[in-house]
Amino acid sequence: MNIIFLGAPGAGKGTQAENVSARYGIPAISTGAIIREAIRNGTEMGLAAKAYTEKGALVPDEVVIGIIKERLAEEDCRKGFILDGFPRTVPQAEALDKMGVVIDLVVNIEVPDETIITRMSGRRVCAGCGASYHVEFKPSKDGKTCDACGGELTVRRDDAPEVVKSRLDVYHEQTEPLKAYYEKAGKLRTVIGQVEVADTTRLTFETIESGLLPKKADLYDTAQKRGSD
Numbered sequence: 001m002n003i004i005f006l007g008a009p010g011a012g013k014g015t016q017a018e019n020v021s022a023r024y025g026i027p028a029i030s031t032g033a034i035i036r037e038a039i040r041n042g043t044e045m046g047l048a049a050k051a052y053t054e055k056g057a058l059v060p061d062e063v064v065i066g067i068i069k070e071r072l073a074e075e076d077c078r079k080g081f082i083l084d085g086f087p088r089t090v091p092q093a094e095a096l097d098k099m100g101v102v103i104d105l106v107v108n109i110e111v112p113d114e115t116i117i118t119r120m121s122g123r124r125v126c127a128g129c130g131a132s133y134h135v136e137f138k139p140s141k142d143g144k145t146c147d148a149c150g151g152e153l154t155v156r157r158d159d160a161p162e163v164v165k166s167r168l169d170v171y172h173e174q175t176e177p178l179k180a181y182y183e184k185a186g187k188l189r190t191v192i193g194q195v196e197v198a199d200t201t202r203l204t205f206e207t208i209e210s211g212l213l214p215k216k217a218d219l220y221d222t223a224q225k226r227g228s229d
């Protein structure tokens with residue numbers, strides 16, 4: 001079972017990738033994490049990536065794909081894997097196809113931009129102990145200071161509305177065309193992100209379980225063929 005998770009930054013796809021990984025016992029592979037791991041392990045592709053990151057440059061597609069290829073060849077991927085954060089662009093998806101990586105399902109977690117902006121701009125982090133809060137969903141007792149240590153609650157730079165908006169713009173421009181790419185291949189399934197994470201998780205499991213079963217029409221075709229033999 002080879003699955004790709006798609007979704008805007010802040011849509012919660014990383015959380016769902018982890019949930020699916022735990023339920024089906026297949027690894028969730030986050031591109032950022034495996035690049036750091038390959039660099040640490042000094043693999044051939046890791047060394048290539050290191051040369052770019054040391055210059056502060058983006059790691060080019062062919063190196064990222066090489067690292068993914070190395071990772072997918074490992075033992076724990078035999079039963080399947082989840083890709084989280086890759087592909088990010090149509091050319092990357094095409095490269096993955098060319099590499100012969102068969103994808104069974106692409107799960108798209110769909111959340112409106114306004115919801116993402118509200119969610120992320122409401123996050124607060126304690127400057128003292130790093131505890132996280134949310135003005136709406138998980139407020140501290142007095143709304144200003146940390147319940148645990150009394151530290152000041154701050155907004156991370158990444159959560160500022162203008163930063164979130166610009167990341168969403170990049171997503172819509174570069175990554176969202178993947179929906180059409182995988183729709184055309186008959187692999188796209190969309191899960192509407194719910195208010196409660198547990199509800200999104202349940203929908204994600206249902207989508208994966210129904211998506212991996214043969215479609216009713218396929219079963220019907222098989223039955224028809226058998227009948228005419």
Ligand SMILES: [Zn+2]
Binds near residue numbers: 128130
């Ligand atoms: Zn604190």
